[in-house]
Amino acid sequence: MNGYLELARRSRTRREESWHCPTSEAVAGMQPVRHNRSIHLGPEGRRLRSAGFEPKERGGKIIWERPDTGFWVSQEMALHLLERKSAEERRA
Secondary structure (H helix, E strand, O other): OOHHHHHHHHHHHHHHHHHHHHHHHHHHHOOOOOOOOOOOOOHHHHHHHHHHOOEEEOOOEEEEEOOOOOOOHHHHHHHHHHHHHHHHHHHO
């Protein structure tokens, strides 16, 4: 599984590098992404952030980066994953 995660991280790095390429933004006619914009987080969002999830706004919605895989999921899915992990830890 470690090989898969490493491959996913490298793929993500390449994707992020291409997003910041000025040529591709000019060709696509896209506006650059503003990373310094603050995102208002409610109690659920603060809980996710304290568990290691990182938020990002896309299309007016907040999505969350999973700390274990680096994949992006909706807030509902992130909360579900966090609940499942907590339940598994309680059983162990």
